[in-house]
Amino acid sequence: MAAHTESHNPALLHHFATEEQQRNSASFGMWIFLATEVMFFGGLFCAYLIYRRWYFGDFAAASTSINAKLGGANTAVLICSSLTVVLAIWAAQTSRRALMIGMLILTMLFGLTFLGIKGIEYADKFHEHHVPGPSFSFDHEEIPGNPGHYANPHHAQIFFALYFIMTGLHALHMVIGLGIFTWLLWAAWKGRFTPEYHTPLEIGGLYWHFVDIVWIYLFPLLYLIDRHT
Amino acid sequence: MATGNIPPVEREDYLNKHYGVGSWLFTTDHKRIALLYLISITFFFFIGGFFALLIRLELLTPASDLVQADTYNKFFTQHGMVMVFFFLIPSIPATLGNFLVPMMIGAKDLAFPKINLLSWYLYIIGGIMMLHCMVTGGVDTGWTFYTPFSTAFTNTKIVEAGLAIFIAGFSSILTGLNFVVTIHRMRAPGMTWTRLPLFIWAHYATSIIQILGTPVVAITIVLVAAERALHLGIFDPKLGGDPLLFQHLFWFYSHPAVYIMILPSMGVVSEIISCFSRKRIFGYSFVALSSISIAVFGFLVWAHHMFVAGMSVYAALIFSLLSYSVAVPSAVKVFNWTATLYKGSIHYDAPMLYAFGFLGLFTIGGLTGLFLAALGIDVHVTDTYFVVAHFHYIMVGGALMGYLGGMHFWWPKISGRLYPEGWARLAALIVFIGFNLTFFPQFILGYLGMPRRYADYSHMPEFQILNVFSTAGATVLGVGYLLPMVYFLWSMRYGKPASDNPWNAAGLEWQTQSPPTTFNFPEEPVVTWEAYNYDEIDKGQKEVPQVVG
Amino acid sequence: MSTHSTSEHSKSPLTTYFAVWAALLLGTWLTYQASLLDLGRYNSAVALIIATTKALLVALFFMHLKGASEKLLKLVVVSTLFFLILLMALAMFDYGTRWFS
Numbered sequence A: 001m002a003a004h005t006e007s008h009n010p011a012l013l014h015h016f017a018t019e020e021q022q023r024n025s026a027s028f029g030m031w032i033f034l035a036t037e038v039m040f041f042g043g044l045f046c047a048y049l050i051y052r053r054w055y056f057g058d059f060a061a062a063s064t065s066i067n068a069k070l071g072g073a074n075t076a077v078l079i080c081s082s083l084t085v086v087l088a089i090w091a092a093q094t095s096r097r098a099l100m101i102g103m104l105i106l107t108m109l110f111g112l113t114f115l116g117i118k119g120i121e122y123a124d125k126f127h128e129h130h131v132p133g134p135s136f137s138f139d140h141e142e143i144p145g146n147p148g149h150y151a152n153p154h155h156a157q158i159f160f161a162l163y164f165i166m167t168g169l170h171a172l173h174m175v176i177g178l179g180i181f182t183w184l185l186w187a188a189w190k191g192r193f194t195p196e197y198h199t200p201l202e203i204g205g206l207y208w209h210f211v212d213i214v215w216i217y218l219f220p221l222l223y224l225i226d227r228h229t
Numbered sequence B: 001m002a003t004g005n006i007p008p009v010e011r012e013d014y015l016n017k018h019y020g021v022g023s024w025l026f027t028t029d030h031k032r033i034a035l036l037y038l039i040s041i042t043f044f045f046f047i048g049g050f051f052a053l054l055i056r057l058e059l060l061t062p063a064s065d066l067v068q069a070d071t072y073n074k075f076f077t078q079h080g081m082v083m084v085f086f087f088l089i090p091s092i093p094a095t096l097g098n099f100l101v102p103m104m105i106g107a108k109d110l111a112f113p114k115i116n117l118l119s120w121y122l123y124i125i126g127g128i129m130m131l132h133c134m135v136t137g138g139v140d141t142g143w144t145f146y147t148p149f150s151t152a153f154t155n156t157k158i159v160e161a162g163l164a165i166f167i168a169g170f171s172s173i174l175t176g177l178n179f180v181v182t183i184h185r186m187r188a189p190g191m192t193w194t195r196l197p198l199f200i201w202a203h204y205a206t207s208i209i210q211i212l213g214t215p216v217v218a219i220t221i222v223l224v225a226a227e228r229a230l231h232l233g234i235f236d237p238k239l240g241g242d243p244l245l246f247q248h249l250f251w252f253y254s255h256p257a258v259y260i261m262i263l264p265s266m267g268v269v270s271e272i273i274s275c276f277s278r279k280r281i282f283g284y285s286f287v288a289l290s291s292i293s294i295a296v297f298g299f300l301v302w303a304h305h306m307f308v309a310g311m312s313v314y315a316a317l318i319f320s321l322l323s324y325s326v327a328v329p330s331a332v333k334v335f336n337w338t339a340t341l342y343k344g345s346i347h348y349d350a351p352m353l354y355a356f357g358f359l360g361l362f363t364i365g366g367l368t369g370l371f372l373a374a375l376g377i378d379v380h381v382t383d384t385y386f387v388v389a390h391f392h393y394i395m396v397g398g399a400l401m402g403y404l405g406g407m408h409f410w411w412p413k414i415s416g417r418l419y420p421e422g423w424a425r426l427a428a429l430i431v432f433i434g435f436n437l438t439f440f441p442q443f444i445l446g447y448l449g450m451p452r453r454y455a456d457y458s459h460m461p462e463f464q465i466l467n468v469f470s471t472a473g474a475t476v477l478g479v480g481y482l483l484p485m486v487y488f489l490w491s492m493r494y495g496k497p498a499s500d501n502p503w504n505a506a507g508l509e510w511q512t513q514s515p516p517t518t519f520n521f522p523e524e525p526v527v528t529w530e531a532y533n534y535d536e537i538d539k540g541q542k543e544v545p546q547v548v549g
Numbered sequence C: 001m002s003t004h005s006t007s008e009h010s011k012s013p014l015t016t017y018f019a020v021w022a023a024l025l026l027g028t029w030l031t032y033q034a035s036l037l038d039l040g041r042y043n044s045a046v047a048l049i050i051a052t053t054k055a056l057l058v059a060l061f062f063m064h065l066k067g068a069s070e071k072l073l074k075l076v077v078v079s080t081l082f083f084l085i086l087l088m089a090l091a092m093f094d095y096g097t098r099w100f101s
Helices: A019-054 A056-064 A068-093 A097-127 A153-189 A199-223 B021-025 B030-058 B069-088 B091-105 B113-135 B149-153 B158-185 B198-230 B243-277 B284-300 B313-341 B350-373 B375-381 B385-415 B421-448 B461-494 B534-539 C013-036 C042-062 C072-097
Strands: A146-150
Touching: A019 A056, A019 A153, A019 A199, A019 B158, A019 B198, A019 B243, A019 C072, A056 A146, A056 A153, A068 A097, A068 A199, A068 C013, A068 C042, A097 A153, A153 A199, A153 B198, A199 C013, A199 C042, B030 B069, B030 B091, B030 B113, B030 B385, B030 B461, B069 B113, B069 B158, B069 B243, B069 B385, B091 B113, B091 B158, B091 B198, B091 B243, B091 B385, B113 B158, B149 B198, B158 B198, B198 B243, B198 B284, B198 C072, B243 B284, B243 B313, B243 B350, B243 B385, B243 C072, B284 B313, B284 C072, B313 B350, B313 B375, B313 C072, B350 B375, B350 B385, B350 B421, B385 B421, B385 B461, B421 B461, C013 C042
Parallel strands: none
Antiparallel strands: none
């Protein structure tokens, strides 16, 4: 073991030479993890794009039956939560403990709001029998811009299958994000974060922003296929 | 080869530093984790090998007389799933990679030691789940679990097998993530990118594939599970779905996956060939870049597995062309290794025998891949034993030979003991002979039309003689694999103690004791020499480079 | 990842953060409004362009990709997107040309 000639932050792990190396590694590691998440969701987006092109009319009909206002509201909620995350990190950088904790709490409240709105949407779909499976039904729904033509229920079921899997996977990531931020909040409360060391906040923030970006794409693709007819 | 000075008293190393099951199960030392993986993947190799034995026994006779077709389907499925996901994909990266990557770059450990341990636990959990799945009925779809058979028709345990693979896939992703961050961030001073051993370049390229490809098969498994549970129609033609979508998503990972399996082996071969010809690798930068090219190009060719599946013929043309291009970087490597041998001072120790085996067998496997990339030929030989022979030449003749060569080469470093060289050379020879006897007849069988995944070939009884050769070869091959298991274990107790650098090899891992201490180097190395500086080492102008404090 | 205190910047990052936040909300509103117009085949393109702009804003400013000292992180993002688009493009090529007569 190399002799330590100067004292170092207890958060410095033994196999790293400097705090900067540790921080850069953590950040890099999180970015690579986010790359895997992009590919994970990406497979779903690929399937979605193929079927949307193939069954455009049926998908448009299915899309008009989900609530774009709630989807839009959720988009705004997540955007606000991303703001509170960067403000929390700024607060850590500038030793504003109360603001940091407040912003973390606000972030989590926004996250819970998102999940709540999602729950309302899912409940609506359940009542309308749009959840894929044995009780699915989508008869006699007109294709937008094509009066007299009705959507193929099988194709509509594919839309809803992808809708639930994509938004469900996204919601699962939100839940995990809330778990991460619960820990961050506890660590912030305990005074673990200083201007010199707040790496967990940064990488937790990266994860949260990624979840926001996924929703930024999900919203127009799922909710706004054809709203103009 | 130099024997060096053997220490008279037992030094502290990573093996004897702590004792007890807990010190192993909760370790964060990359070397101990490598050994945990070594034991686990060897176990799964036996399981996969057991299914291979059953396949070969059934195929001794044309009729499906050992087992019913349904059971035979489970044999080849389980053979494939276990060998691909629980042996080949982790094999070199999780064992030799985990052990050597930090040492080769002069680091104390990987960037994320706890995540390294987590990746082993995920592997074990996935493995236990797969074992449970197999003993409670197994899967019969082929390791490729094509839809709609896997989603709508089979009654076997798809979801459980899928979940096992999903979890093991996470293990693979975390290993890749760890390696990339480590290689970027934790190189010792002076260890520039162009001084890195090619083993590191190979693992870097492998990690890129693990990171970008594995998540796609993960989501595919999720879709298959959802489809099975809810009859969603995503892959079911009766409900408007497309079975080929599954194949696109599946092969987008599974083709690059074969490069995960071969690239690390190529890295091993570079290390061995340079050491045992006492020469720098010819065209170092070309070999390094070819690893990255293989990783990139490997993502462009997946639909060559789908030429006859119903895909667009125009897309087939594109993928055929791209598949030809992916052979080029592999060929570059083979040329450069051969050029390295030229005028080298060749030593025929066991690792080198495996490297020679790799060169020949990988070349045959790779060239037959080009046969398959040609649309016209593929129409005839797809889903025949030609394909089976092709990928076994690469996976077994290539990847597995490289793995065995690497295990022999680094065994003194890992265990502090020398393996018995005579037995090792004999085993290498037995493996080579057994391998060719097993798989060369399969090229002929496939060309003559014997389909793969058939238990019963009694409509063409003339295939029997070649199948008998193949099974005989498999028995010989099995002996060849058992021998190293026996003598490696024997050497841990009775083998001659190894010096720090018994091969007089270049590379930072050889500059520290055998076995290494927990933190690898007494002081952080500072690198001032190029990779593979065998001319300096052998001329004695420069002593074997010492670690500079 | 910068750990400079804000006093070293001539402009506080707060201004940037709030500006980006406003732009993101505006973009959301724009996306919704644009979907109500009949732009034919360009509806999808417009939606994706706005979404990509928003995603870039989040990545560059909230995730601090813009200020990253090394090209490495940008390389990670670009290569990931490259392979994702590759998957979609080549798969779409199959579907797009499958039923040519």
